[in-house]
Amino acid sequence: MGCFRWGPALAAMLCAVWIQIGTNLVNDAVDFQKGTDHAGRLGPVRVTQAGLLTPKQVLTGAGVVLGAAVFTGGYLVWTGGWVVVWIGLASIAAGLLYTVGPFPLADIGLAGLAALVFFGLVAVAGTVYVIAGQVPAVAWPSGLGVGALITNILVVNNIRDMETDRAAGRKNLVLWLGRDGGELQYWFLLTAAYLVPLAIAWRGWVSAWALLPLFSISRATDLYRELRETPTGRGLNRILARTAGLSLIYSFLLAVGLALGRWFQP
Numbered sequence: 197m198g199c200f201r202w203g204p205a206l207a208a209m210l211c212a213v214w215i216q217i218g219t220n221l222v223n224d225a226v227d228f229q230k231g232t233d234h235a236g237r238l239g240p241v242r243v244t245q246a247g248l249l250t251p252k253q254v255l256t257g258a259g260v261v262l263g264a265a266v267f268t269g270g271y272l273v274w275t276g277g278w279v280v281v282w283i284g285l286a287s288i289a290a291g292l293l294y295t296v297g298p299f300p301l302a303d304i305g306l307a308g309l310a311a312l313v314f315f316g317l318v319a320v321a322g323t324v325y326v327i328a329g330q331v332p333a334v335a336w337p338s339g340l341g342v343g344a345l346i347t348n349i350l351v352v353n354n355i356r357d358m359e360t361d362r363a364a365g366r367k368n369l370v371l372w373l374g375r376d377g378g379e380l381q382y383w384f385l386l387t388a389a390y391l392v393p394l395a396i397a398w399r400g401w402v403s404a405w406a407l408l409p410l411f412s413i414s415r416a417t418d419l420y421r422e423l424r425e426t427p428t429g430r431g432l433n434r435i436l437a438r439t440a441g442l443s444l445i446y447s448f449l450l451a452v453g454l455a456l457g458r459w460f461q462p
Contacts, residue, residue, distance in 0.1 A: 204326040207271045211284065212319060214265035219291030221258035225251040226295045230364075240433060262288060276326040283322045290314045305367040311350050316343015334401040338450060341392030341409070344385040345443035351382045352423065352439055356432040379424055386416050389446065393453070408453035409446045416442055 228244040229251055243249045249257075269284045290310050294301050301307045320339030321331045354361065354370040355378040362371055370378035390413055397406045419442060423435050 199328070201275070201327055204272060204275050205323070207268050207275075208323045208326050210268045211265050211272065212323075214261050214268065215284075215287055215291055218258045218262035218265065218288075219294065221254050221261065222292055223295045225254040225258070230295075272326050276329075280322075280326060283318060283325075287314055287318060287322075302368075303364075303366045305369065305372070307368065308347050308350055311347045312340075312343040315346040316340055319343075332401075334396050334454070337392050337396050338454070341389040341450065342443065342447050344389040344392075345439070345446055348382050348385045349436060349439050349443070351378055351385065352432055352436040354378060355382075355423075355428060356430075356436070358428060375428065379420075382423055383420055386420060390416065393450065402454055403457035405453040405457040406450065408449040408456075412442060412445045412449060415445070 224242045224244050228242070244251055244254050265284070265288065269280065272280045272284070290301070290313075293299075294307060294310065295303075301310050317336065317339040320342055321335045324335045325331050351370065354368050355375060358370060358375065358378075361368065369381055373380070390410065393406050393409050396402050397404055415438075419435060419438055422438075423432075426432055426435060
């Protein structure tokens with residue numbers, strides 16, 4: 197693997213943050229304009245629905261933030277080549293198409309797949325590429341593990357919003373399979389994430405340091421149990437936040453494990 201480069205690492209992190217913020221702002225304004233967000237919203241406060249900002253103000257802010265992502269991405273193109281252009285454009289397009297366009301991903305049941313691909317595989321492999329100049333085989337299953345946990349944030353969101361999503365005409369696995377199916381999807385993605393460290397260590401791609409994420413498995417099982425015991429409604433916001441926290445802990449432990457595996461042999 198190539199040498200670690202701090203400049204591209206920082207730029208990649210900033211681009212990811214800008215794109216995520218911009219996407220959320222677009223979703224905030226568009227969901228309000230479409231009537232998906234209304235006074236009965238169960239999720240965390242959104243500025244447009246709460247009347248704190250107008251849709252035009254929120255969309256203007258989204259444009260500024262996404263412009264910052266493009267500007268920062270220019271440095272990544274300079275260091276990583278034109279392939280970075282396609283990664284960036286695809287990521288921005290996926291974020292916008294979540295709620296915008298004639299066939300928004302959130303309305304046709306593809307939001308979960310998009311989250312898995314872009315928050316997992318593309319994010320991890322793309323970041324490794326701009327930092328090291330190549331993508332080792334271990335980056336792909338690692339991206340799958342990270343993406344699985346981040347997709348679970350969306351699963352909790354879909355369980356919480358079952359009734360409002362059904363009224364808005366949206367489609368997703370939770371609406372097709374019901375609450376029990378949503379819980380099964382959450383468990384399946386948890387299982388997939390925690391099989392990744394075992395698989396890459398067993399394959400010999402990395403050392404046993406890659407098993408560090410397993411130290412967070414008790415938190416994962418607690419979250420699954422809490423999900424099953426919590427009624428549909430605002431109480432699921434706590435599980436949504438804790439699922440996001442789990443994805444951060446898992447990703448940190450996996451990154452540390454992979455780094456230590458290069459320097460030390462247990």
